[in-house]
Amino acid sequence: MISSQGITANIESSLIGRLSFSAVPSNQKAKTIIVNPILRKSEWKSYQSVLLSNRGDFDKSRDMGVSAIYLDADISALSEGDIVEIQPDGRLSVLYQITSRHNVIFATSKCNSNCIMCPQPVDNSEGSLTDRNLEIISLMDKCTDEIAITGGEPTIIGKDLFRLILACKKLLPSTSLLLLSNARKFSDFEYTHFFSSLQHPNLILGTSLYGDNDTEHDRIVGSDGAFHETVKGILNLGTFRNRVEIRTVIHKYTYQRLTRIAEFIYRNMTFVSHIAFMGLEIMGAAKQNLESLWVEPTDIRTDLENAVHYLNQRDMNVSIYNIPLCLLPHTLWKYARQSISDWKNSFALSCHSCSVKGNCSGLFNSGLELYSAYLKPI
Ligand code: SF4
Known part of the structure; x- marks a missing residue:
């Protein structure tokens, strides 16, 4: 997420709006942050806020009671249609970039697992983000190709997750959704039934499997019983013909079992749409536990090659994420994304x-x- 520090005027609480570099119709002004407007200053007040690069204009806006932020920074990375949040203390965060293919809806920081390599800090005391997320969805460009719903664990927010999916279905009808979940909640048949009845036309659920048995998987996700719930969840999702992607992060505790995991997926979940073997993101818990997770990049090659070829030979759709080409044998390049x-x-x-x-x-x-x-x- 891009963020910047500025100075605000007449902003008492955080606000979320869509950037525009030119005037917009009256019915859009209340949710538009206009950037360096070439308008009469008397019109500035009709916008949600004004983003200014000129200190003199900012001082005038403050005197006029206009909601404004002044940024003494290069704003060329900002685009028409981006969605930003402005805090009263002058922090500006870009929540959605119209030019990016990697926009996310961050459903929650809460999680029911405690993965040894989780890049995202868990905060189980956080309040609901759903209304904020619904507002962000309502401002997104209708031509957005894809959005990921992520966390934390998105199913923790219960039926609010369904509200987010339904809002995407209604407001972003041509946008594909990737829901990243540990799939444990989908072990509940009724929940999966309800989820499936939402009938989002282009949703894939991305989940994780870190072992072919409960001992390995549960140790990595830090939660007893997680393996059985995730496996049951994936099977329930398959029962209702949901599209499922399985992701396995490669580190010291998984790399030697990649082929076993591949065999387990092929034998039990042939219906899955895609399997991705992923390089480690060294953030959060992964950074703290790096010493125990680290494996030399050259040491994973044989196991990764065997697992990928095992799946490919069985017509399973397999990819490698987050690993540079020069760290892979040439035979795996065509799988690297x-x-x-x-x-x-x-x-x-x-x-x-x-x-x-x-x-x-x-x-x-x-x-x-x-x-x-x-x-x-x-
Ligand atoms: S393959 Fe080339 S571009 Fe990619 S990480 Fe290696 S050196 Fe860099």
């Missing part, structure tokens, strides 16, 4: 001379320092 969200994505200086950079995932910003020494420009 440019999967890292643009706002988390970096390349090392040495990548600039690499002939395959245009097809490479690069690295998470958080892993740049650690992995740079392993990169070998091609």
Whole structure:
């Protein structure tokens, strides 16, 4: 998420609005933050807020009682249609970028698991974000290609998750949804039935499996019984013909069992739409536990190759996420995707001379320092 620090005037509580660089119809002004407007100053007040790069204009807006933020920063990364939140203390956060394919609805920080490599800090005391998220959805561009609903664990918010999905279905009818969930809640047949009855036309549920048995999986997700709930959840989702993607993060506790996991998926869940083996994002718990999770990038190659080929030979749709091409054997390149969200994505200086950079995932910003020494420009 892009954020910036500015100074505000006449903003008493946080506000969320859509950016516009030119005048909008009257019925949209209340939810529009107009950027450096070329309008009579008397018209500024009719907008939700005004974003200004000129200090003199900002001082005038303050005197006129106009809600405004002044940013003494390059705003060229902001686009017409972006959605931002402005806090009274001057913090501006971009919640949605119209040019990005990696926008998310952050459903909650709460979670019922405690994964050893979770990049996202869990906050089980957080209040509801649903009304805020519904507001963000209502401001998103109708032509948005895809949105991920993520957390925390989105099913923790119960039926509010259904409200989010229904809002997307109604307001963003051509937008595909990726719901990232540990799928434990879907072990409840009635919940899965209700979820399926929402009939979103283009939703895929992305879930995680970290072992082919409860001992391995439950240890990694830090919760007894999680494996059985997730497996039952995936099977229930399949019963109602939902599309399911299974993701496995590769680290010290999983890399030697990748083929076993692949076999388990093939034998028990042949209906899944996609399987992704993923490189580690070194944030949050993964950063804290890095010493125990770390495996040399070269050490995972054989196991990853075996698992990917096992699935591919059985016509399962398999990909590799978040691993640069130069860390993979050439036989796996065709499975590697440019999967890292643009706002988390970096390349090392040495990548600039690499002939395959245009097809490479690069690295998470958080892993740049650690992995740079392993990169070998091609
Ligand atoms: S050197 Fe950089 S661009 Fe080239 S394959 Fe490696 S990570 Fe990708």
